[in-house]
Amino acid sequence: MKKHNFGAGPCILPQEVxxxxxxxxxxFNGLSILEVSHRHKDYEAVMDEARxxxxxxxxVPDDYEVLxxxxxxxxxxxxxxxxxxxxxxxxxxxxxxxxxxxAIKEAKKAGIDVNVFASSEDxxxxxxxxxxxxxxxxxxxxxxxxxxxxxxxxxxxPKTDLPLVCDMSSDIFSQExxxxxxxxxxxxxxxxxxPAGATLYIxxxxxxxxxxxxxxxxxxxxxxxxxxxxxxxxPPVFSVYVAMLNLRHLLANGGVKAMAARNKAKGDLLYxxxxxxxxxxxxxxxxxxxxxxxxxxxxxxAHKEAFDAAWKAAGIVGLNxxxxxxxxxxxxxxxxxxxxxxxxxxxxxDLANKHA
Ligand code: PMP
Numbered sequence: 001m002k003k004h005n006f007g008a009g010p011c012i013l014p015q016e017v018x019x020x021x022x023x024x025x026x027x028f029n030g031l032s033i034l035e036v037s038h039r040h041k042d043y044e045a046v047m048d049e050a051r052x053x054x055x056x057x058x059x060v061p062d063d064y065e066v067l068x069x070x071x072x073x074x075x076x077x078x079x080x081x082x083x084x085x086x087x088x089x090x091x092x093x094x095x096x097x098x099x100x101x102x103a104i105k106e107a108k109k110a111g112i113d114v115n116v117f118a119s120s121e122d123x124x125x126x127x128x129x130x131x132x133x134x135x136x137x138x139x140x141x142x143x144x145x146x147x148x149x150x151x152x153x154x155x156x157x158p159k160t161d162l163p164l165v166c167d168m169s170s171d172i173f174s175q176e177x178x179x180x181x182x183x184x185x186x187x188x189x190x191x192x193x194x195p196a197g198a199t200l201y202i203x204x205x206x207x208x209x210x211x212x213x214x215x216x217x218x219x220x221x222x223x224x225x226x227x228x229x230x231x232x233x234x235p236p237v238f239s240v241y242v243a244m245l246n247l248r249h250l251l252a253n254g255g256v257k258a259m260a261a262r263n264k265a266k267g268d269l270l271y272x273x274x275x276x277x278x279x280x281x282x283x284x285x286x287x288x289x290x291x292x293x294x295x296x297x298x299x300x301x302a303h304k305e306a307f308d309a310a311w312k313a314a315g316i317v318g319l320n321x322x323x324x325x326x327x328x329x330x331x332x333x334x335x336x337x338x339x340x341x342x343x344x345x346x347x348x349x350d351l352a353n354k355h356a
Pocket of ligand 1: 074075147168
């Protein structure tokens, strides 16, 4: 039976990419991709292509570096703070959810005096703050473009002349962005890019080597990674390889522009159902609804058993909300087909027809 993976990440990737990745596990130019040296020229070509495809997909300007590191976006919280720290050692952060809070916590540990100038914690992060003043006496501004756990997404990015840093883990490659608006973008691979293991950094070259932090382990220093063409140490070889395959697939299928249209169609389909179905209600502010993670609940928990049984029987997996919020979360990353969303919508409608 066909599975419909609505998991929040690691998550669905295109079937074709899975097949190509599987082939390379057996045969990558005569070796397995799992045994090939990262210093082999064939693998250096993979790393080069994986970096270049990011540039193509997002129209990254020439004065930016694209790097693949390890440590997830969680290490990104620290790497961002250490690399962006300047004379004031202060930074402005927006607190829009669990991951944004994590970024704040780690920045403080890295020695940043954090000014949380906007927060949606008052309503359990169910909206994106709009009424705020961006501080000017700080080294940089940090925000999280898509809040994976709570299902909210910035529709407009904060505007500032200060260096802008974004954790784009859960919506990068889902829409067009203007990279030039940012000094640093980082994202764990395991949503729209590839399997877990790699973390993507897109950093403006002028940022590199300017940190005022007294503590800067070599691995945390983006300048060192840039100088070594993202091969400072052993990179996450397989994760980068599959990211390359996935980026090839993305570009062959219309790039991020086409993905944005697909993602909009999927979002419209599911949000329309949530709004019109008498059994369900969305949990986030309508104007801030994420196209990547759709959070909703049953109005009456009495239907939970029937609903859970029905979506599982339809081949749907990964629909439970994050353990910290409960309810349901349909993650609809690039590779999820509209057809899969239709299966979920049919299950919801069927339940309403039986029980409403
Ligand atoms: N930021 C965001 C927006 C996320 O969605 C996640 C993970 N889902 C993280 C950070 C943490 O990423 P990682 O597990 O790769 O460290």
